Structures are given as structure tokens and as C-alpha cells.
Amino acid sequence: MAALDRSLISRLPLFQGLTPDEQGEILRDARSSRYAKETAIFAQEAEAHSFFVLIAGHIRVVRTTPDGQQVIVRYISEGEIFGVAAALGRTTYPASAVAAVDCVVLAWPNALWPELARRFPAFGATTYRTVGSRLQETQTRVVEMSTEQVEQRVANALLRLANQTGRKTDSGIEIDFPISRQDIAEMTGTTLHTVSRLLSKWEEKGIIVSGRQKVTVKDAHRLVVLAENRDKG
Amino acid sequence: MAALDRSLISRLPLFQGLTPDEQGEILRDARSSRYAKETAIFAQEAEAHSFFVLIAGHIRVVRTTPDGQQVIVRYISEGEIFGVAAALGRTTYPASAVAAVDCVVLAWPNALWPELARRFPAFGATTYRTVGSRLQETQTRVVEMSTEQVEQRVANALLRLANQTGRKTDSGIEIDFPISRQDIAEMTGTTLHTVSRLLSKWEEKGIIVSGRQKVTVKDAHRLVVLAENRDKG
DNA sequence: GGGACAATTTGCGCTGGCGCAAACTCAAGA
DNA sequence: TCTTGAGTTTGCGCCAGCGCAAATTGTCCC
Structure with missing residues (x-):
């Protein structure tokens, strides 16, 4: 001690x-x-x-x-x-x-x-x-x-991670431990493939940046919108 | 008091x-x-x-x-x-x-x-x-x-209800309060339509008997098998 | 006993997301 | 520097289960 x-x-x-x-x-x-x-x-x-x-x-x-x-x-x-x-x-x-x-x-x-x-x-x-x-x-x-689609659940999971363990960098809020697509899939009840497709899409739109076992949320606000979307994104 | x-x-x-x-x-x-x-x-x-x-x-x-x-x-x-x-x-x-x-x-x-x-x-x-x-x-x-199909989840839900609040009757274990297809759907993250289809199928097979807001489990063992099935039922 | 409503059943078409498979890309160690 | 393997991306086909809609049945109340 x-x-x-x-x-x-x-x-x-x-x-x-x-x-x-x-x-x-x-x-x-x-x-x-x-x-x-x-x-x-x-x-x-x-x-x-x-x-x-x-x-x-x-x-x-x-x-x-x-x-x-x-x-x-x-x-x-x-x-x-x-x-x-x-x-x-x-x-x-x-x-x-x-x-x-x-x-x-x-x-x-x-x-x-x-x-x-x-x-x-x-x-x-x-x-x-x-x-x-x-x-x-x-x-x-x-x-x-029970009630949300995969896209909303993944968005919610990232937002939670960003809030709880996020570290502010100049490019956004970075999740400050290594987290793989597989990990995110196991948090949200989906597959690493689907997570990968979603993250790619969001990266194209400039909402996040991501790499190997790394995710940085650039635009939390748009992620919130995705997480709340009642049906189609 | x-x-x-x-x-x-x-x-x-x-x-x-x-x-x-x-x-x-x-x-x-x-x-x-x-x-x-x-x-x-x-x-x-x-x-x-x-x-x-x-x-x-x-x-x-x-x-x-x-x-x-x-x-x-x-x-x-x-x-x-x-x-x-x-x-x-x-x-x-x-x-x-x-x-x-x-x-x-x-x-x-x-x-x-x-x-x-x-x-x-x-x-x-x-x-x-x-x-x-x-x-x-x-x-x-x-x-x-996260990991089970709808059929397994509904089977599990019925088994739990039967164990916790089941009343033994001569025709099987009856859930002893009114429960609708909608209720079961809200317990398992599906729709009343899907629950209805499953219960109909199980009734045909003689696993359960059901009526309006009423379900009786006749063959718990076969329900367990359905609940455990790794993939196809 | 009959009307009215709530619960249930069932058909049909569609699609979100999974499973499979293959290519690609880093990061670390030899 | 090269190799290796884990992590990631992406294409393709399929199907479980949802949404919609309409018919049917059982129950309660008047």
C-alpha cells in the first residue's frame, strides 16, 4: 500500500x-x-x-x-x-x-x-x-x-464510451483504451462485420475517425442524432 | 395490518x-x-x-x-x-x-x-x-x-414464467395470471405476431396449450430443448 | 342473448443485418 | 527489412422476423 x-x-x-x-x-x-x-x-x-x-x-x-x-x-x-x-x-x-x-x-x-x-x-x-x-x-x-436497431445501439455505445472513458484530443474525443470492432460488437449484440461497415460509413461522413483498436468521436452531436433516430438513418 | x-x-x-x-x-x-x-x-x-x-x-x-x-x-x-x-x-x-x-x-x-x-x-x-x-x-x-434467436428467447421466457409463477393443473403447468401475446413480446424483444406464430406452432406439436391471455406448458422438456437449440429449431 | 371490442391468428412481401469468404493493412517481432 | 498474424474492410446472397392488413374468435357488458 x-x-x-x-x-x-x-x-x-x-x-x-x-x-x-x-x-x-x-x-x-x-x-x-x-x-x-x-x-x-x-x-x-x-x-x-x-x-x-x-x-x-x-x-x-x-x-x-x-x-x-x-x-x-x-x-x-x-x-x-x-x-x-x-x-x-x-x-x-x-x-x-x-x-x-x-x-x-x-x-x-x-x-x-x-x-x-x-x-x-x-x-x-x-x-x-x-x-x-x-x-x-x-x-x-x-x-x-429490445427496441433499437443496430445502428442506434452502436452509436449509443460509442457515446457512452466517449463520455465515460473519453480523452479529449485536438481531433475529438478518443476512447483511451484499445477497443476492437469485435469488442464493440460484443457490447451491442451484433457482428464485427456490421460494426466495421457502420464505422466506415461514419468515418466517410466525418463523424468519427478510427483505426486499429481505436475510435475517436469527432462529432458527438451527429452521433446523438443517429442514436435517437426513431427509424431510418 | x-x-x-x-x-x-x-x-x-x-x-x-x-x-x-x-x-x-x-x-x-x-x-x-x-x-x-x-x-x-x-x-x-x-x-x-x-x-x-x-x-x-x-x-x-x-x-x-x-x-x-x-x-x-x-x-x-x-x-x-x-x-x-x-x-x-x-x-x-x-x-x-x-x-x-x-x-x-x-x-x-x-x-x-x-x-x-x-x-x-x-x-x-x-x-x-x-x-x-x-x-x-x-x-x-x-x-x-445478444446471442439467441427469437424462438429460444420466447421458449426461455415461458419456462421462467412456468417455474416462477406456474400452477400445476392436470393438463400441465399453467401461468397463473393473465398474460397476452403482446406481454410475451414485450418480455422477449419481438412482436405479438411472431409470438402468436410460435405459440401456434408449439400448440400443434403438443408442447403447450394456450388461449386468451393464458398459456399452459404441457411438455417443459421439449421447451427446454427449443430454448437450448444452438441454431435451427 | 346479442353487440362490441379486445385479443389472436394468419397471409404476404420486404429488408436489416448476418454468415461466408476473400482481400487488405497495419504493428510488432525476428 | 521482412515476415507473420491479428485486426479490419468489403462484396454477395440469404433468411428470420418485422410491418401491414384482414379475418377470426372469445369475452364482457348491456
Whole structure:
């Protein structure tokens, strides 16, 4: 822990409402680790032993179907808590977590959750607030999958990525971790071919620029229009 | 409260791990009400004032899109807690709840949540366990929407309904509340026409029997096969 | 008992997007 | 510099499932 930047950590939303002393007490029980790009933090169906906070990097949460198809449930950004099976009374992880880039992660043993939640209600409340918004987001995604066309869903996905993990550059908002056409397809329930065709079309129109595992949104406004289009684009 | 059957209520999973005294204390703050078929318990986007337990009946949780399309998020069965916005730090309900049949419901003011959760940890834990399985279910639904064909999704939906709210009759497992083709379509992201065609086909094959707002599963096993079919049925 | 409406069924034509396949293009390592 | 392989692009054909429309059936209410 000593090696990590305490001031950075104490600024995380997760620790808001806690005194520096309390923060220290919570952090004392954490173990920090590094995960190289494309390695797993935990695997779907595995016995849940810990919960985590992402200190640096980006994490992909993935569900794999019995026949091997993958669906990206969400991306985790810096500062977010994840793998909170314990807080929700689960004994296994419902999905896998994979480092999208090299990552630094704090981990607490699940056994500590009840005590931490009891002694630091603000800590528990923040976690449950996060869970609440994830439940809502996931429901929104079901609604999108049910009612929107592929083009709208891909536009929405890019907008979300740009908002959550976008980095402003002089040519637009760049998604600041490597993301392939295949990844975008797995987020939106389509195929890499269809994503590729859409991105090509949008690039022609000047709405985005994209390269290998890279997308930059140049004209978010027109992307919003595409995402909202009731029927034909 | 006096009018309600206490022994029935104390058998609910939600109250497990609590002494009769504690149960009484929690119930003292509840208000019970009836909702006629097709009336709303709460509306999407409305200020969240209470959380609820369904004592009798069946409730449909629905999200409506800006352009008026509806998606059924889930059905609530007897004994389940719902509308728990408070426990998740939300101030509005993310969806509407509508009585699918005449219902009896207990309601607690949201303001009581923090105290109840603090004084009766088992109560809070059970609630969060429920939230956890709902998050997982919802994710499963995203995966299904992303990877399965309509036929498999409808088969899965019927199986789930049969398991959760099925009533055994001599002709099979009957879903014990009125459910239309349109409802099934809104649960599976398709149209009532397609649902109707599928049900007709399955009825011909003797897998189900169905009528107006009524479905009875006769051969769950063959339905499972349909639900699992990797590609063509 | 009969009218009126809501739910369901079914036919038909169309198309969004998938599956397959092949070509192309970077980026990194040898 | 050259090789290699992963990521991407693009053409082509097809079909699951939607949209529209019309007929039919069951239910509730008067």
C-alpha cells in the first residue's frame, strides 16, 4: 500500500464521506496487485474470494455463453468498485473481469465486507448506490436491445464510451483504451462485420475517425442524432 | 395490518432470520393497500417515496421508451420486495409497476429504510441478495438478447414464467395470471405476431396449450430443448 | 342473448443485418 | 527489412422476423 498514492485514492468517490483515518483503516486491509493487459482478475463461475477497486487502467467485464459466445457486460473505469459478489450475497462471480490494459487493483477479502459495511456505513451506501445504477444501466440495455436497431445501439455505445472513458484530443474525443470492432460488437449484440461497415460509413461522413483498436468521436452531436433516430438513418 | 395474515407474512423469505418480535416491529411501520387489476403502484420517473412487498397478486414492472414502446423488465410474485430505489440510493423509480391482477401490497416510507437496515441487518442482507440476483438475471437477459434467436428467447421466457409463477393443473403447468401475446413480446424483444406464430406452432406439436391471455406448458422438456437449440429449431 | 371490442391468428412481401469468404493493412517481432 | 498474424474492410446472397392488413374468435357488458 505504501507505494500507492494515498491522496489519489482518498479522492475516489468510493471514499467520500469518510475521514482520512477511516480511509486508512479500510485501506489497511487491502492488497494491491498489477494485472498485465488481457489477463483475468477473476473468472466467471469462480468462487468469489474478494472484491476490488480499480486504481489504474480499464477492465472489461465479460459473460461467456455455454457455446462460447462472449458478451461484454460493461467496462470498469478508474476508481470504480467491482466484483462485489459478497455485498450481494453471491458466492461466485457472475462474469469474468479482464484487464483491457495493464491495471492496478486493490482487493479486499470478501470476509471483510460485513464488518466494513457495518463500521463504515458511507462505504456500504456508496457501493449500493453503484450497484443501483448498474442495475438501471443494465435494464436500459435490455430496453435498447429490445427496441433499437443496430445502428442506434452502436452509436449509443460509442457515446457512452466517449463520455465515460473519453480523452479529449485536438481531433475529438478518443476512447483511451484499445477497443476492437469485435469488442464493440460484443457490447451491442451484433457482428464485427456490421460494426466495421457502420464505422466506415461514419468515418466517410466525418463523424468519427478510427483505426486499429481505436475510435475517436469527432462529432458527438451527429452521433446523438443517429442514436435517437426513431427509424431510418 | 391487523386484517392481514401474520403467519403468512412471517413465512416470507424476506423475514427469515428475524424473530417474531422483530418482524412485528418492522411490520408496525408498514401500510397495506389494495390495487385493482391494471392500476399502477408507482410510475417510472416518479419521486420514490416508498418500497414495497407484494402480499398477494402479480405485478408487472415496465419500462417505457421516449417514443412509447414498452418493455417488461420482470414480473414480481408473492412475497417479493420491489421498488427498492431507496436501498440503492435512487430518488426516482426507474420503471413503472402495474398490478397484473388485483393485488395486496405492503408499503414502507423510504425514510425508514436506513433505520430498518441498520437495526435489522438480516432484513437488509436479504434485500441486497434479491437485488444481486436481479442484477444477474438482467445481465442474463442482455446475453440472451445478444446471442439467441427469437424462438429460444420466447421458449426461455415461458419456462421462467412456468417455474416462477406456474400452477400445476392436470393438463400441465399453467401461468397463473393473465398474460397476452403482446406481454410475451414485450418480455422477449419481438412482436405479438411472431409470438402468436410460435405459440401456434408449439400448440400443434403438443408442447403447450394456450388461449386468451393464458398459456399452459404441457411438455417443459421439449421447451427446454427449443430454448437450448444452438441454431435451427 | 346479442353487440362490441379486445385479443389472436394468419397471409404476404420486404429488408436489416448476418454468415461466408476473400482481400487488405497495419504493428510488432525476428 | 521482412515476415507473420491479428485486426479490419468489403462484396454477395440469404433468411428470420418485422410491418401491414384482414379475418377470426372469445369475452364482457348491456
